[in-house]
Amino acid sequence: MTTTTRSGVTLRALEWTDIDTLAELEVVLFADDAWTAPTWWAELAARPRRDYVAAVDESGALLGYAGLDLAGDVADIMTIATAPAAQGRGIGRVLLEELVRRATERGAEALLLEVRADNAPARALYDRSGFEVISTRRRYYQPGDVDALVMRRHLGRDHG
Template sequence: MSTTVTLVPMTRAHIDLLLPHEREMFGTEAWSASSYRAELADTRLRHYVAAEDATGALLGWGGVMVVAESAEILTVGTVPAARRRGVGRLLLTALLAEAVRRGATEVFLEVRVDNDAALALYDGEGFARLGVRRGYYDAGRVDAVTMRKELPA
């Protein structure tokens, strides 16, 4: 895999590329193709990006929703072969920048309590842990950590 990573607006063409990874990575929480199509259609509130290598291969994707001054990171996924190369951080940085561009002053997210890599990323990016939502993931078997970050004005 090339070390060059480019962020591009996520399109419907990316959906077929990400779905096998979505199911593998998110299991019972995986989104469907129709869910992604609906998300991409709502450009007023939502913004999605995809990370590609120099050959155009999909490395990851992410989305944010902004309503008034609050943003929510909806999803961030890095394909297994591209992990530990900064792709997730690059996606998160782009989503946070878009939230600021759209006027958000704070951003929220939920992450599985057992997703150590994601927790480390969000902790490192200045997110504060607000609490735990019991049974939020995997049909009630896995808790979620709720997190918040203030954004610059």
């Protein structure tokens, strides 16, 4: 499936040929928490339970990516990221909306995610998108002793 959004960003499935770019981008974005190429191979091999989407520009350059674990009535956001040069353009919001759509379409009643407590831009996006903090994992991210916030959004007609 390929979809072009109002912002001119094209959404498509992550592909095996994206793995080297993903691994490089992970190091830039997440440093000590970066997923490696072997991790990405395993994640993409876990489809259809795992569902990953890429945001690309008109030249096909990777602007961002996001993924879900779709198991039962609760889906988990595994990752969501925007390339540094593309930040501030609403790509994270577009990717998050796509994950919500896909989780809802697959019958999930709730969507969970985990975010670093010190990641203010991501927290603001999730707050605006209807997520609420349901627990804190103290000193989860190492090194640095940064807390992880577990957030949830109810899905479906009553909570959409």
